[in-house]
Amino acid sequence: MNQPSPSPAPSISLQARNVSKSFTSGAVRATVLHDLTLDMRAGELTLISGPSGCGKSTLLAILSGLQGTDSGHVIALGQDLSVLDKRALERFRLHHTGFVFQGFNLFPALNALEQVELPLSYLGLTPVEARRRARASLEEVGLGPRMGLRPSELSGGEKQRVAIARALAKEPDLLFADEPTSALDSANGQIIIDILHRIARTHGTTVLCVSHDPRLVGHADRVLGMEDGRILSDRVPSPLSTPTPGIEEPSA
Numbered sequence: 001m002n003q004p005s006p007s008p009a010p011s012i013s014l015q016a017r018n019v020s021k022s023f024t025s026g027a028v029r030a031t032v033l034h035d036l037t038l039d040m041r042a043g044e045l046t047l048i049s050g051p052s053g054c055g056k057s058t059l060l061a062i063l064s065g066l067q068g069t070d071s072g073h074v075i076a077l078g079q080d081l082s083v084l085d086k087r088a089l090e091r092f093r094l095h096h097t098g099f100v101f102q103g104f105n106l107f108p109a110l111n112a113l114e115q116v117e118l119p120l121s122y123l124g125l126t127p128v129e130a131r132r133r134a135r136a137s138l139e140e141v142g143l144g145p146r147m148g149l150r151p152s153e154l155s156g157g158e159k160q161r162v163a164i165a166r167a168l169a170k171e172p173d174l175l176f177a178d179e180p181t182s183a184l185d186s187a188n189g190q191i192i193i194d195i196l197h198r199i200a201r202t203h204g205t206t207v208l209c210v211s212h213d214p215r216l217v218g219h220a221d222r223v224l225g226m227e228d229g230r231i232l233s234d235r236v237p238s239p240l241s242t243p244t245p246g247i248e249e250p251s252a
């Protein structure tokens with residue numbers, strides 16, 4: 001009799017190898033990341049948590065190729081980012097990464113559908129395909145009925161959902177979120193982190209989220225505890241038993 005085949009191990013999609021980073025301010029040089037080595041897997045939401053100033057945003061910026069390392073390497077989707085020139089790095093980010101920030105970064109004059117469509121033109125999609133993807137992404141974050149509204153007509157949580165749809169519509173392999181819930185109340189923060197979690201699961205995206213909000217911990221697949229530029233803990237949190245209100249699981 002055939003044995004059922006074991007489900008494949010999630011693939012490692014993003015690696016930091018002995019990454020160090022320092023900043024100089026006046027006469028003082030401070031090391032912000034100390035020789036960090038990490039592996040992140042596709043299909044998982046990894047949360048980096050830790051106190052203010054411990055180096056979370058710097059780590060996210062380095063892992064996403066926005067900043068370079070002083071020493072060590074970042075290998076993203078098998079590509080060593082340190083060997084890419086500026087142009088190649090920009091192409092890599094355009095085609096493989098999505099970003100969500102604390103401040104939403106939306107254009108005041110554009111409605112939700114236009115916000116999501118705009119960056120897709122840089123990917124060379126036809127207007128028809130861009131519109132299809134933008135609509136699908138907005139539906140996925142629960143904003144189908146509100147895609148004609150401008151930022152001034154949306155709540156903070158809805159604005160962040162537009163920002164997530166904008167990142168998602170690019171179909172990125174790697175999705176980076178820097179404090180995506182810190183401008184939101186607790187209920188909206190949970191909705192946002194659960195959407196990010198669901199994107200990881202349903203699209204196989206590697207989602208890396210940086211936050212100092214301890215309420216998000218139970219919503220991640222993996223939590224890295226950071227202090228003073230070092231990862232001090234790496235754990236799988238206990239799953240939450242109650243679903244987040246306001247967001248339904250997709251049927252497929």
Ligand SMILES: Nc1ncnc2c1ncn2[C@@H]1O[C@H](COP(=O)(O)OP(=O)(O)OP(=O)(O)O)[C@@H](O)[C@H]1O
Binds near residue numbers: 024032051052056212
């Ligand atoms: N471009 C820069 N120039 C000088 N110092 C910097 C620069 N970027 C970050 N730092 C310093 O590096 C340290 C870590 O900053 P970082 O923003 O990575 O921390 P964080 O954990 O994300 O903090 P927070 O939770 O407050 O956002 C801080 O002391 C910060 O002042």
